[in-house]
Amino acid sequence: MELPPDLAGRAAVEGVRVEEAWLTTRTDLNLHGQYEPVYLLVEADRLVTLGQPASPDEPALRISLQREHIQEVRTRQGIGGGFLEARSEGVYVEILAYSNALADVFQKVAAKLKLWIAAEKPQVGPEDDFNPRTCPVCGMALEFKGDVCRRCINRGAVFVRVLKLMRPYAGKAALMIALVLVAIGLSLVPQQLVRLLINHVLAPGQAHNPVLAEDVARMYLLGMVAALLGTHVLIAFTSVLSGRLASFVGTQITFDMRSRVFGHLTRLSVAYYDRYNVGQLMSRVVGDTEQMKGFVHQLTGGFLAQLITVAAVGAMLFSLDWRLALITLLPAPLVVLSAVFFWRRIYPRYYRVWDANSKLHGVLNTILSGIRVVKAFGQEEREQDRFARSSGYVRDSFRGVEYTVTMFNPAIGVLFQLGGILVWFMGGQWVLRGRLNLGDLIAFLGYLWMFYNPLGHLTQLTNWLTQFLTATQRTFEILDTRSQIVEAERPKPLAQRGGGIRFEHVTFGYNRHEPIIKDVSFEIAPGEHVGVVGKSGSGKTTLINLLARFYEVDDGRILLDGEDLRDLKLDELRRTVGVVLQEPFLFRGTIYGNITYGQNETDPEKVLAAAKAANAHDFIIRHPLGYDTYIGERGSGLSGGERQRISIARAILYDPKVLILDEATSNVDTESEQLIQAALRRVTAGRTTLAIAHRLSTLKDSDRIVVVDDGRIIEQGSHEELLAAKGVYYRLVKIQTELSREPAVDSLASMTPKPT
Amino acid sequence: MESDSNPQPADAASAAEAPAHDPTEVRYLTPEMCRIHLGSHGALHATVLNDRIYGGVYAAYAFPVAHSDEFISLIHSGGDGDEKEIGIIRDLKAFPEDQAALVRAALQRRYFIHRVQRIHQIGWKYGFVRLDVETDKGHIDFLMRWKTDRAVDYGRRGKVLIDVSENRYLIPDLAALTPKEQQDFRRIIYW
Numbered sequence: 001m002e003l004p005p006d007l008a009g010r011a012a013v014e015g016v017r018v019e020e021a022w023l024t025t026r027t028d029l030n031l032h033g034q035y036e037p038v039y040l041l042v043e044a045d046r047l048v049t050l051g052q053p054a055s056p057d058e059p060a061l062r063i064s065l066q067r068e069h070i071q072e073v074r075t076r077q078g079i080g081g082g083f084l085e086a087r088s089e090g091v092y093v094e095i096l097a098y099s100n101a102l103a104d105v106f107q108k109v110a111a112k113l114k115l116w117i118a119a120e121k122p123q124v125g126p127e128d129d130f131n132p133r134t135c136p137v138c139g140m141a142l143e144f145k146g147d148v149c150r151r152c153i154n155r156g157a158v159f160v161r162v163l164k165l166m167r168p169y170a171g172k173a174a175l176m177i178a179l180v181l182v183a184i185g186l187s188l189v190p191q192q193l194v195r196l197l198i199n200h201v202l203a204p205g206q207a208h209n210p211v212l213a214e215d216v217a218r219m220y221l222l223g224m225v226a227a228l229l230g231t232h233v234l235i236a237f238t239s240v241l242s243g244r245l246a247s248f249v250g251t252q253i254t255f256d257m258r259s260r261v262f263g264h265l266t267r268l269s270v271a272y273y274d275r276y277n278v279g280q281l282m283s284r285v286v287g288d289t290e291q292m293k294g295f296v297h298q299l300t301g302g303f304l305a306q307l308i309t310v311a312a313v314g315a316m317l318f319s320l321d322w323r324l325a326l327i328t329l330l331p332a333p334l335v336v337l338s339a340v341f342f343w344r345r346i347y348p349r350y351y352r353v354w355d356a357n358s359k360l361h362g363v364l365n366t367i368l369s370g371i372r373v374v375k376a377f378g379q380e381e382r383e384q385d386r387f388a389r390s391s392g393y394v395r396d397s398f399r400g401v402e403y404t405v406t407m408f409n410p411a412i413g414v415l416f417q418l419g420g421i422l423v424w425f426m427g428g429q430w431v432l433r434g435r436l437n438l439g440d441l442i443a444f445l446g447y448l449w450m451f452y453n454p455l456g457h458l459t460q461l462t463n464w465l466t467q468f469l470t471a472t473q474r475t476f477e478i479l480d481t482r483s484q485i486v487e488a489e490r491p492k493p494l495a496q497r498g499g500g501i502r503f504e505h506v507t508f509g510y511n512r513h514e515p516i517i518k519d520v521s522f523e524i525a526p527g528e529h530v531g532v533v534g535k536s537g538s539g540k541t542t543l544i545n546l547l548a549r550f551y552e553v554d555d556g557r558i559l560l561d562g563e564d565l566r567d568l569k570l571d572e573l574r575r576t577v578g579v580v581l582q583e584p585f586l587f588r589g590t591i592y593g594n595i596t597y598g599q600n601e602t603d604p605e606k607v608l609a610a611a612k613a614a615n616a617h618d619f620i621i622r623h624p625l626g627y628d629t630y631i632g633e634r635g636s637g638l639s640g641g642e643r644q645r646i647s648i649a650r651a652i653l654y655d656p657k658v659l660i661l662d663e664a665t666s667n668v669d670t671e672s673e674q675l676i677q678a679a680l681r682r683v684t685a686g687r688t689t690l691a692i693a694h695r696l697s698t699l700k701d702s703d704r705i706v707v708v709d710d711g712r713i714i715e716q717g718s719h720e721e722l723l724a725a726k727g728v729y730y731r732l733v734k735i736q737t738e739l740s741r742e743p744a745v746d747s748l749a750s751m752t753p754k755p756t
Numbered sequence: 757m758e759s760d761s762n763p764q765p766a767d768a769a770s771a772a773e774a775p776a777h778d779p780t781e782v783r784y785l786t787p788e789m790c791r792i793h794l795g796s797h798g799a800l801h802a803t804v805l806n807d808r809i810y811g812g813v814y815a816a817y818a819f820p821v822a823h824s825d826e827f828i829s830l831i832h833s834g835g836d837g838d839e840k841e842i843g844i845i846r847d848l849k850a851f852p853e854d855q856a857a858l859v860r861a862a863l864q865r866r867y868f869i870h871r872v873q874r875i876h877q878i879g880w881k882y883g884f885v886r887l888d889v890e891t892d893k894g895h896i897d898f899l900m901r902w903k904t905d906r907a908v909d910y911g912r913r914g915k916v917l918i919d920v921s922e923n924r925y926l927i928p929d930l931a932a933l934t935p936k937e938q939q940d941f942r943r944i945i946y947w
Contacts, residue, residue, distance in 0.1 A: 031798070033864045035893055063797060076814075076833070080924040081868035085833075091811030092833045093797040099868060101921035133921055140882075141899055141920040150882035345943065352946040466883050 001025055003039055003050070010060040011050050017043050023124055025109060029081060029097040031062075038062065038096055040084070040109070042116065047086075049096050063095055073113040075106055084110060101141065105131055148473040150466065158469050161476060162295060165257065169249045173296075176249060179242035180300050184308050186238065188316055189231045191446040195320075197224040198439030242300050250296035258289045261478050269485040270550035274510060284478060288471035295468060303461050306454035313451045320440055320447075324427055328448060331419040332455060338412050339456035346408055349401045356390075356397040363390040419448050484552055491569035497576055498526035498561050499657035499688030501547065505556035508546055515554070516542045518711040526561075526657075529689045531699030533729060534708035540692045543708065544660045547690065548577050560658070578656030582663035584647035586635030591620055592627040594635075595649045606653060613682045614649035615675040616642070641672025645679060652683050659684055661691040665698060673698075696733055705729065783843035785830065790843065792830075792855040800862050802830050802842055810842050815862040818844065821911040825849060828859060869916075870896060870925045875937045878944055884920065885944055891925065898923070907945045915945065 001024045003011065008018050018024075023042040030036040030051060039050045047070075049062040065086055072087040073095075081099045084106050085092045098106050112122035134141055135149035142149060166173045201220045262285055265272075273281075298304055317325040367374060367383045374383050423444055430436035501524040509515040516539045524530050532540045545551050546558060549565050558565045565573060586594045595610060596602040607627065611617040619642055623629040635643040644664060651659060664680065665673045677698060684691075693699050700719040707715035707722070707729050715727050722729035789805040800813045810832040818827035828845040848856045870891035877888040884899035898919040900906050910916045910926060917925040930938055 029868065031865060032861065033868050065797070078866040078868060080922070083865075085812075087812075088797065091795060091797075091799050091801075093799045093812065094865070097865060097868070099921070100923050103922070150884075348943045348946065352942070355947045470883055 003041070004052075007039065007050060007052055007060055010053065011041070011048075014059055014061045016041060016048055016050065016061065020044060023109070023112060023122075025105065027084075027096045027098040027102060027106070029099055031094055031097050033081075033097060040096055042113065047095065047113070063093075065093070065095070067117055070117050073110050073117060075103075075110045077103075082106065084113075086113075101133060102131070104133060148470060148477060150470050153469050153473050155465075155469055158472050158476070162292070162472060165253055165292070166249065166296075168256075169252060172245050172249055176242050176245035176296075176300060179238045179245065180305055181308070183235055183238040183242060184305065184312055186231055186235045187309070187450065188312060188447075190228055191316075191443040193224050193228050193231065194446065195437070195439035195443035197221065198442055199437045200439075203438045246296050246300040250293035253292045253296065254289050257292050257475060258285060261285050261289060261475055264479055264481070268481060268483045269552075270545070271484050271510070272481065281478075284474055288475045291468050291471040291475075294464075295472075298464065298468075303458065303464065306457050309454050310451060310458065313447050317444065317447055317451065320444055321427075321436060324423055324430075324436075324441075324444055327422050327426055328419055328444075328451065330422060331415060332452070334415055334418075335452050335455050338415055342408065342412075342456075346401075346404055349397075349404060352397045353394070353401055356394040360390045360394050363387055416449070416452055419452065420445055423448060485549060485570070487570050488567050491572075492563055492567045494561055494563060494568060494572055494576065497657045499576070500524065500526045500559075500561050501658065501688060501690075502559040502562075503543075503556070504559065506546065506553050506558060507555040508542065508551065508553050510542075510551070516711050517546065517553075519556070520711070520713055521556075522706060522713055522716065524688055524690065526688055527686055528704065529684060529691070529702045531702035531705040532690060532692045532708060533696060533699065533705055533732060538708045539711040540708050541662060542711075544579070544662055544690060544692065547658075548579055548660060549573055575654075576656055577658045577660065578651045578654050579660045579662065580644075580647055580651050580664045584635065584643040586631060586638070586643055586646060588632055589630065590627065591623075591629050591631060591646060594631070594646055595627075595653060597650055598654055607649075610649040610652040611646075613652050614645045614679040616645035616649045616679075619645075639672070641676065644672070644676055648676065648679050648683055656687070658688045658690070661689065661693075663692055663694060665693065665695065696729075696736055707732075784846050785843040786846075787851050787855070790845075792851065792858050794858065800858060802832075804842060813842065813862075814866055815859050816866060817863065820867070821914075828863065830859075868924070870923070872917075872925050872927045875933060875941060878940050880944075887917070887925070889925065896925075898925070902944070904947050907947070917945075 002008075003018060003024060011018055018041065020043050021041040022044070023040070025040050027038050027040065028035060030038050036051060041048050041050065045067045046064060047067070048064045050060045051062050053060050065088060069088045070086045071090075074085050074087075074092075076083045076085050076092075078097075081097055082103055083097050084095045086095050087093075096106075112124065115122040130136065135152055137152045138149060140149055140151050197220075201217045201224065265281065265285070294302075314325070317328055363386060367387060374380060423441070427436055427441040427444060431438050431441055503520050503522050506517055506520045507515050508517040520539075520543070532543060534540050542551075546553055547565075549558075549570070552566070560568065560573070560576065587597065592602075592604075592607060595607050595616075604627075608617065611620055611627075620627055620629070629637075631637050635646070638646070648664070661680065661684075665676050673695075689702075691699060691702065699705055703718070704716060705719060705722055706713055707727070709728060715722055715725065715729055717725065723733065785802070785804070791803045793801050793803065795801040795809075795811050799811055800815075801809055801811045802813050803809045810830075813830050813832050816829045816831060817824065818829055825848050826846060828848055830842045830845065831839050832842050833839050845851065845859065848859055851859070870889075870893050872889045872891050874890040875887065876890065877886075879886055881899060883902075885902050886897070886899050888897045889895075898921075900917055900919045906918045908916050908918075910928065913931055914926065914928045915930060917927070919925065927933070927941075930941065933941065
């Protein structure tokens with residue numbers, strides 16, 4: 001980004017080396033919280049902010065900070081915006097303010113400035129100006145980061161892709177559309193039959209129509225009635241067929257799409273899930289794919305059918321009598337306007353009714369669920385008032401809608417009748433004058449209703465189209481996303497499964513410009529137990545995420561038994577590296593099913609042995625249904641410790657050579673922790689183990705402890721060695737000893753360091 | 757200027773034997789024991805008697821709706837990134853006007869909120885709710901998602917709207933809008 005020329009001139013006069021700046025960016029707010037473009041320039045050894053001076057006497061330079069005076073740079077979130085701050089001489093100074101629209105941009109800027117103050121060379125490129133909250137093409141704000149721009153959607157391309165999805169069902173879809181056309185064609189027939197019936201049988205002799213003999217007329221009558229019956233039966237038949245086909249094609253396409261999206265989601269890397277929250281993805285898999293069914297229904301009974309009906313009926317009206325047809329069109333704009341009025345003004349009032357009802361439910365639920373508290377505090381009267389307010393809101397909302405609807409419906413009825421009245425008035429006169437047959441007039445009136453009804457619905461076409469295209473594009477976006485973790489074209493098999501691990505100059509950041517792991521190298525021998533210790537955010541979990549290859553390293557490599565993880569078959573890697581997480585994740589199903597998760601073949605004896613080793617067997621067997629006990633979502637019905645022991649049993653059964661324990665005992669009570677620790681001792685025997693724990697007492701028996709700080713390994717050694725070194729580990733132990741009265745931790749500090 | 761590990765006393769008299777205040781109790785800051793001023797680079801400072809000078813302070817409302825000029829928390833960011841409350845100003849008006857102005861300016865910086873004065877138009881665009889409004893920061897046209905968590909209650913009479921960029925727009929009292937504005941607004945933001 002470049003400074004405006006006049007500001008650049010002023011800045012140069014005030015000693016700013018504009019050409020030498022390696023970073024120039026603009027914010028939208030000044031430090032008074034007012035909209036104003038303020039520029040940040042970073043030179044080799046100084047950062048400055050510049051703003052357009054209000055008068056020639058004022059300086060353009062707002063803030064100037066030498067790099068050597070800055071200890072830290074950070075962003076701080078405010079309400080509706082944020083600040084870029086620098087810590088200078090122990091005090092955080094606000095460098096600039098920004099609105100939330102620029103929050104992502106300034107997070108990147110802060111990351112670069114952190115490198116700058118560490119005298120490292122940050123890379124700056126055009127990609128840094130990319131704001132994931134706005135459309136890169138038109139600049140419009142997006143619904144959420146990385147969402148589809150609703151303005152820039154290539155509508156044609158989306159439609160083509162949707163139609164391609166129908167290809168496997170092309171025959172059925174074509175038949176379905178043909179049936180829709182037939183049904184529309186057939187729906188025009190009854191009015192024609194009525195016309196013929198009246199003109200030639202019931203009221204002959206007008207407008208030069210010949211009068212039939214009685215027998216012939218009776219024959220005609222019977223024939224016409226039979227034809228009417230036949231037409232209606234045919235219409236019903238085609239409707240049933242096209243409806244069933246629509247249901248088949250619609251649900252099948254939705255099913256196909258949902259399966260494809262879900263399958264693709266499971267193949268995407270963990271990094272993808274960092275960008276989108278589970279709620280958004282669920283809405284895409286469940287809600288957005290459902291739109292496919294809607295699309296097919298729109299073809300059969302929705303907008304397409306209505307559009308064709310309007311065109312076909314319109315053509316029929318003009319073919320019957322073009323002058324009457326023109327008269328028919330007179331109220332058409334009013335019909336359209338009243339439909340628009342209904343959808344925009346009246347229909348939204350129903351939302352209030354639904355909202356009022358839902359609030360009433362909520363209030364009632366809260367009061368009744370908390371009735372003991374209400375009674376204990378003697379607040380019955382207050383709750384009665386609260387309920388009355390909610391109930392009154394429901395009453396008023398209903399009244400509001402019903403008063404309007406009771407007025408609107410008769411009014412729209414009159415409007416619809418207006419067309420009929422005009423046709424009766426003009427057409428009636430023409431019938432009397434012999435210019436028009438009575439049958440033609442009656443048929444005309446019949447077509448009139450078929451013409452007005454779909455007109456009203458078509459006013460919703462654009463709304464539906466926007467909703468459909470956005471949802472579909474979102475779905476396609478998932479399918480178009482490539483996984484960051486790809487298997488090598490020719491994956492190597494693991495020659496031996498010893499469990500030796502080596503990190504070689506590994507650098508990684510969840511955002512590439514913000515490394516979390518910085519040039520880390522260390523080795524773990526097969527069967528070695530290594531504890532990883534460090535403050536929150538120091539990079540411990542990131543290390544194990546990389547080892548499990550949930551993410552790809554940015555630089556360097558990780559070797560497992562001498563092979564780069566990227567060269568290994570993913571299946572084989574997963575078989576070799578097992579993970580026990582802080583939050584054990586159990587799926588809805590039986591305990592048995594959860595322990596054997598990930599196993600192709602299951603053997604009850606092995607499951608029992610694994611559960612026993614995990615100290616899980618005793619509590620499982622106490623359940624009436626033992627291992628066949630059905631547990632709910634995420635293991636509901638079990639305590640945290642029980643869930644964890646099941647996940648350990650799962651790990652034992654999985655039998656990986658390398659075991660990763662990520663805070664496996666942090667969320668359980670002391671008694672459960674002891675049971676879990678005992679189980680872990682059994683499960684880790686003979687396996688390479690990498691364990692993270694906040695409670696340092698759980699790691700003191702490790703062969704080696706690695707201390708991570710700010711993405712780097714700063715200390716490593718045995719518990720005793722590190723205590724003796726009196727470094728970061730020693731301080732962490734001391735803090736925990738002071739904070740906790742648990743004997744396990746107290747005992748840590750009381751240990752006398754062995755001389756080294 | 758002092759570093760956080762070596763706090764500089766407010767003045768020589770108040771310095772040394774500063775009794776640490778109980779962190780479980782609310783400390784109310786009064787003009788008698790607290791002076792609010794600017795330090796280097798315009799950072800807000802608070803000097804507390806018998807305590808220390810806190811540099812790089814920001815202010816936050818405890819009750820932004822019910823008591824907008826009272827119960828204002830002053831928070832200090834330590835060098836380790838930890839944030840600690842210095843104390844609460846019970847009534848800002850009790851402070852000298854120049855100090856109160858500094859706190860108000862800090863609040864204005866922290867709460868970047870547009871106060872909606874008029875709603876010119878509310879409708880739909882690209883599936884979003886589009887609002888064309890006049891605010892204390894000028895005329896603004898913005899898009900917001902049509903979801904209940906994007907228009908949240910502000911007390912019993914107002915609403916805070918959050919646009920797609922997470923910017924905030926406050927309507928303190930819906931009843932203060934014209935009947936047409938209220939009707940148009942309620943038609944879409946019905947909750």
